[in-house]
Amino acid sequence: MSDVKFSNNYRDLCRREGVDAGFQFEFYCERCQDTWRTPFSAYRKGQVSGWLGRAAGIFGGVLGDAGRAADGFADAGFGEARDEAFKEAIESAKQHFHRCAKCYQYVCDPCWDTSKGLCRNCAPDAKVHGEAAKAQGLVQAVEEAAHAEGRNRAGSVDVKADKQLVCPACGTETHGAKFCPGCGAKLAAQAFCRDCGAQLAPGAKFCGDCGSKASDN
Structure with a gap:
């Protein structure tokens, strides 16, 4: 595929063969790490191979030969089918993630400032930082007062x-x-x-x- 996006912030959950063979991708926000998964899409050739493999384990014989043939058939078509599924997954992920114009990371809606076109790391919320600074200042002042009180009590020890x-x-x-x-x-x-x-x-x-x-x- 050309122009592959989301090259770093996703996990490939696809399974090539077995009764649960199919395509699924998990994307994550590069700021808060929250994830979003595409719906599971079955890979029928791989599932057929899985069912034949199970049957061959029970009955053997002709079913075993059919299972091995189905494995090869599933392997041959998996790559192309996976690429097509990934292409569709990327189009869906575009609806849930935004690419920051400054740091180029993909972030989710809560980590995105629509008005600025930047993520919350590159365009911090001033009110949030102000409240955090007040809390830090309070803690620092309490520590300083506690140290002073400790020095006052040192005379009794x-x-x-x-x-x-x-x-x-x-x-x-x-x-x-x-x-x-x-x-x-x-x-x-x-x-x-x-x-x-x-x-x-x-x-x-x-x-x-x-x-x-x-x-x-």
């Missing part, structure tokens, strides 16, 4: 004291609690040597790495 985040007795996550939520064990705050930074064992009087007094930390 003890960030200097080290927390034991996993219970050494049962392995439960403590989330900084004073007692383990899993077994109730008292959790000692972790201490570190002021001189070398090594972690001190609970109750240690001296640092095991540098020998500094724990009482001086």
Whole structure:
């Protein structure tokens, strides 16, 4: 065929042979991906081949030879019949899709601005973008206010004291609690040597790495 349109935004659903042999094409909008299918058109030669093939599987013999002959007959005529069906499908698809003059994509009616002859990507709706911008601005302002509130609350949180985040007795996550939520064990705050930074064992009087007094930390 010459002057083939819709070369990228369609799927070929045709079946060459079998009892469900026929022609059908699915076109889709290149903006929103919504689809439109042509009505199914039966390919009689392929269907006859399918029925003979089923019969041959049951009875064999002459029907088997007839089925193979019908397969060849169906294959020989499929290409031309498919091209004709595709040509008709394109003419039908033209009623459902528009080609944008700027980006050359095919789009459906909701994605098309008739007054401008452009798709909604190339000719965005100002009102839609305005509402989206207001929503984005609101979210941004809320995030900024939340960050400010978080900074205000930071003064009530003890960030200097080290927390034991996993219970050494049962392995439960403590989330900084004073007692383990899993077994109730008292959790000692972790201490570190002021001189070398090594972690001190609970109750240690001296640092095991540098020998500094724990009482001086």
